[in-house]
Structures are given as C-alpha cells and as structure tokens.
Amino acid sequence: MKTKLVLCELLRERKRQHKKFGQQNHDFPIFLAILQEEIGEASKTWLHANFEKVEHKEILMEELRNELVQIAAVAVQMIEAHDRRN
Numbered sequence: 689m690k691t692k693l694v695l696c697e698l699l700r701e702r703k704r705q706h707k708k709f710g711q712q713n714h715d716f717p718i719f720l721a722i723l724q725e726e727i728g729e730a731s732k733t734w735l736h737a738n739f740e741k742v743e744h745k746e747i748l749m750e751e752l753r754n755e756l757v758q759i760a761a762v763a764v765q766m767i768e769a770h771d772r773r774n
Contacts, residue, residue, distance in 0.1 A: 694757075701761040712765055713773075719766045726762055730755035 714722070733755055737748035 697757055698760050698764065701757050702764050705758075705761055705765065713769050716766075716770075719762070719769065723759065723762050723766065726755065726759045730759060 712719075730752055733748055733752045736742065737745050737752065742748060
C-alpha cells in the first residue's frame, strides 16, 4: 500500500513539472545534469540535517523526502524522453 501512495505522489510531481516546464526532450547529458542538480539538493539537505546543529531536523527530513520525489520524477521524465526518441 505504501508503494502505491509514493507512486501517486511521484505522478503528481511529474505532472507539476510538466505543467511548469512543458515536455522536455533534452539530450541525455543535459538530463543527467538536471538529475545531478536535484541529487545535489538532496545531499545538501541531508548534510545540513545530520552534520549541523539544527532545531527542527524533522522539517529538513521532510524537505529531503520532497527532493527525493523530485529526483524520481526527473528520472521518469528521462525515461519518457528516451521512449519518445526510440
């Protein structure tokens, strides 16, 4: 059941990205750079929550989760673009 909820959330994020940016048909290196930027944001959030003195770690963990959903949505977008080309 939890997987279905996560996948629904991923679909909502994918739709949000499509509404904001439209259909993306970047070459693989560009998509990879976008994906790496998202991974960098997740890494920064995790490091901040775990290695700095913070009062509300749970808020940062929620931000991390949101970043992970965005990473997954970008990966789905990459697959969609790949399938359109092939």
